[in-house]
Amino acid sequence: MKDRIRVGLIGFGTVGTGVVRILSKEKDLITRRLGVPLTIAQIADRDITRKRDIAVPPDILTTDPQRLIQNPDIDIILELMGGIEPARDFILNAIYNKKHVVTANKALLAAHGEEIFDAACKENVDVGFEASVGGGIPIIRAIKEGFSGENISAVFGIVNGTSNYILTQMSEKGREFLDVLKEAQTLGYAEADPTLDVSGGDSAHKLAILATLAYGTPVPIEEIYTEGIDHVTPLDITFAETLGYKIKLLAIAKHFDGKIEARVHPTMIPKEEMLAQVNGVFNAIYIIGESVGESLFYGRGAGSMPTGSAVVSDLIDIARNIQNGTNTRVPHLAYLPKTRTRLPICPITAIDSSYYLRFRVGDRPGVLSEISGVLGRHNISIASVIQEGRKGSSSGDGVLLVMMTHQAKEADIQAALSRINQSPFVFEPAVLIRVEEKNNNGLTRNIRT
Template identity: 50%
Template structure:
């Protein structure tokens, strides 16, 4: 075999990065694989825009079906995104016996079970390293390097947009709106940033990671999701005073009979390695029984970092083609008959520590009223700051708690909010020690 033909669907930012690596590093890839990776076709509706890459005539076309139907194409790379045409093209490629590589985390999180089942039935490979964490080899690590481990938990910063915004607020004192505008200006955030800042993008990635780590069916619907749009510079400043930073975390924990799966702003200690992951960078910490704690760190998005992860999948599939190996590694890490339906623990059932901020009238006895209600619901206070300065006519009272149950916390905050001395809705941020 002299070459393996690749068909690329989608010539946007990441698709361009994939093409650049396949063309510019062709000799390196040949030296490592023993065959040429030949980019035979690129299909995109826009065949005119200059992407800064020189292509041979006839490579760039506007007909995806022609790429999928070509019997010489061995690997289809889907870089279109979304859940409509992308799913259709992936399933057609699989049906024709072609291996597929994608970075489409939204599609995998919501409809991945169907795609994986189709690939298993047809005996083809599905590569998706770039769907989580950009260039961080988190999927390869879980599927391969940690195959002998029982994974207990994963905690990750998996969205560069949110991390950039929180870093700007923390380090520069920017408002949320200004930090978001800067992220958009730098290309880290979309014009409509909802998927990022409200936590949905992070949840897509957590759904995929949970399936790999715990041998469970992909479950996006039951993940608790809370974004960063309500986080204020005031709370970030108070967090710093207590020795914490605020990060948007994806948290997956295996509890034996269920899995905690939640995405929300979280306070973490300044000595936690994740607290030093700033800007648009991503990181994931994994706790496993044999390895203990480990962390992966790197660029979670961008043309070349994400393109690198895609080409890594292409190279893995190429090696399997050359060696005649088939389904050497299960697509979701576990063999299909070993994948279980493990329930996701309702967020009301979790136990963690909490940060509360109350806006209260500056009167005697306010603190004792609030503390009394917390005690009524078995919530123990570990630290209290009552600031003397007024903010919009109210004094902020800030509390940290010992471990408490989420359901109890919600009941207590609802009762506290109804006190006549409390002037605004209480603020809650969970703490992971």
């Protein structure tokens, strides 16, 4: 038994300062729970002169991460620098030096998780990554331990706070995407380069992690269909509301009949659904289990202190393993490595969904009949139609035609739209938004139900 557990922190930025603050503020509480203190022994950052809003002894600061990785007194390396390289290199080095690792780096885990966890397994060290998905929401622990006997049929939700903030503002204020994005950047809710957030890429990284844990299979990031929120318009948000829906950027993974479905895209969900009430920078994730039914986890998806809190819970968990000599007590990726399988990931064309379709068409007889005819010939059945009359605009703009379909095959929808978009009556490519409807077992349906 050690008299204290020593952490080496690489990356003294937003989350890093949160962790340092929590370990200091909650020192007594953590000792009452863990039995020994948990301390930051050394901190590495490229910039060790910048003033942070938390004071640390200057002699624990260094610009050289290798000094932490090689330090025999350090038990756990905490990687909070982000990015792929050199974070990957530092983590692998730490593992080969028999250090346990905690990281919040979803991009790295989504791209190189298999390599990192293979190494950790070989060296019998722990790798905690609760902070990589859902900020302060203990969702990783829930899948790995809370639902350890659950056959999970779906895991889905809102996992990117920036996109959700932007969609919430667009919905509440009727504003355009670019307008809200600019404001979000000024307020610090969006990065200077917001691509990863608004393109859905960050959500896809998180979905890869969640689905890997839920299903015991690798989920390569490049096999996740990913669509961002940059093409969502106030017009479609308004139509969605008229039809009783909200538009949210959802990350969705389902398991059915030995196949996995994994996709990220703007999604219409019934407005009385709990997910539809998740606003601003909050995240919320549903787990649908065969025994447990639907469960939802909601909380702050980002920020210095919430994400710091998730990091601290991982540090305490690993510290308990160190004190008991029982590392890798729970398999890193929920399933024992030798029992993991390689399930096929469906392409987006293989999924079934309901759809919202919006057309801008010439205001003349026969157009509705032509469009619905094409859809019908592709086995797509229409649930409802809104045709908007001309509102004094010149007929050159055309009129808007909105259709909600019953459940259909994505491949059929794509084929039908490609045909419709070629028609001379159609003034611009059709807008498509997938719809998740509620059934008895929660919000999503399975593949091919």
